[in-house]
Amino acid sequence: MERYATPADEPFAVPVWEGQPDFYRADLQFHGVGHRGDSYEGRVFFDAPDATPATPLELDAGYAGSFYVFGHGPCFGDEGHCEVPPGPIHPFDYRTVHHLAPQSMVVTVTEAVKRVIAAGKSEFAVTVVPTNVRDEEVGDILHFERLSLVTYD
């Protein structure tokens, strides 16, 4: 995908409810992250759908944090080399996990979530802008299967 934005009808609810102790840490967990192609930084913003690589990396601008993907580049192998096969096919199948098996990424967003709560909001949207080291937005490189917000108290 070009960039990720939480669907308008599926924002994240702020993780607070009556009687809950204050959380000390909040993580955004990205599951099933693909890492083909170039390396990039996934910049995460809250309630900033128009964020670009030029948006300041500051809480005031909605910046919550970044994750960094170490990309595999193009496929340096024979036909099928970069197709991820199904997992172990036998109890003694000790072969290495495929080099393009999906990964997970974690961004600790404690301060950004607390800021949303302090603003009196009940929900917030997440935008991820894939950016290279030249501060250019990178197209069609961001791939993941699930996004979770996890808090710890």
Added chain:
Amino acid sequence: MFAAVMATPLRSPILTTPRVRHRKSIEKLRPDQLKALRDGFAAIKKLHDTNGFWFWAELHGAPKNKCEHSPENGYDNLFLPWHRAYLYRLELALQTKVPAATLPWWDWPASRTSGGIPAAYEDLAGELNPLAGADFPPRIAELTAAEGMPTNTWREPGDPSRLPSKAEVNSILELKNFDDFSKTLEVQLHNRVHGWVRGSMGIVAIAAYDPIFWAHHTMVDRLWALWQTLHSSRGPRPGVWKRILRGGLDLTVGDVLDTHALGYDYAASTANRVVDS
């Protein structure tokens, strides 16, 4: 026989074990130490056996793809043990050819204000610097050429201010849980610096062919060693200590938990006096 043994002067037990060498910041190597490093890389680049640079570089990415990075499930992450064993094996290869050579670490925070890529890894005027880059082996060069890429390593570094700061490094060292520490170190600092150097360092498949890869990973390994000291913990849970680190490294996770057992430590500086007693 017994009397002969008893007559042998007592010696410190440490002399019967391998000497502990200190890996230092690339910025703080003495000229003779930097020369040993350069001579070591120059020597192993000429080899095509198990001490050869290509032999080890091709293990990480193309064509063998044996490196360990954090798994999807988030636990039993072998990123740090695997790369510690990997560095150790390359350092042994260097020392086989140049005994005084040790792997230096790239002090990322220091490089924010000293120009980015450490000067020791830049091209030298009128002289070949074996740390400035490397050719790809022919079959990898064919593949990179087919993609319109160079047939040797290249770098396109970003603004030095984007390298990790001391505060960022320290905040990760404070993480108490090993899996949390390992994952955060990998994703937030290690991956970021690979992407910062860009070029072949930004591509898993060919990153290890760039000599600066080894200084980058030595910094990662140093941070694990510092974390172990700060938290009085080895790191990985004992259940994985017997796991073999793949790719012909011939070491288990348990083998690499203690840098002293591998014959090295990290130091900001060292001073020695030879005592003739």
